[in-house]
Amino acid sequence: MRGIERLRSIERSTEPLAKALPALPKQETMLIRLVRVAAYGLGDYFTSVFNELGLTEHSYHALCVLVSSDKGRASPSELSELVGTSRPNMSRVIVELEKEGYASREAGALDGRRSVITITKRGRDVVKKLTPSVAGPAANAFADLDEEEQAVLDRLLRKAIVSFDEAKFR
Template structure:
């Protein structure tokens, strides 16, 4: 049998982060789905627009690093449900922007305390210093993403 590269998947950081993210997202998504009939993508759209009203669907996709098609579908479902409204940008009539409706804000305002309580429970095993270190490390890794992606691109070439 030929020798093969070894990848300890359970120690491979991208895999570990992905598994953790999926587990956390699925746990909280069950709550959003059962209480508000929201998918993960729909919640993320509401969350971003609750914080940054007036973004286009493309800007929401960029800010969340989600697929543009998935964001577009979520936006359409939220528009159909009356949770979002689409308006023409005041400075650029060719551009449409999104904002939460009162129904959207009602859901947003109901979910935020649940989301923050979930975060507190998740972080409860860490002391203040560990939480600060985790925050700095996540920021550092996020900032290094472009450089790491360059390694992948170089490997393709």
């Protein structure tokens, strides 16, 4: 299903959903659905790019987080949150990165039950080598939005991310 078809499906189902489940706040439910469908579309957009590179999108982003972090290290939970995937999925990603020699796992210095993931030289090399192949599709992902629209989307997404945390305490 293409993005426009997913969008039309959401639009067609909004009123029936509101009637069937009147306790759900209509506007907020629409926003949640739009964000989820946009995230799905973004993942779908990049699938072929990463398939050609022999990595998953989450593997690539985990390597990006590691290569840009202090000392090239992060905990599995940090990687999970910064990449935007579940902890069980990040565990699978880390196993794959280890298997490929892109990252290594060590016991934490303060708590041996916790692990620290470190990017290897091979991991640094591969992420730097593959990044030019990702740069074009990344630049094109939001090409239909002008600079001002991209800035507004950036600001609103940042505000939403903080809002989700604050909503937990209301």
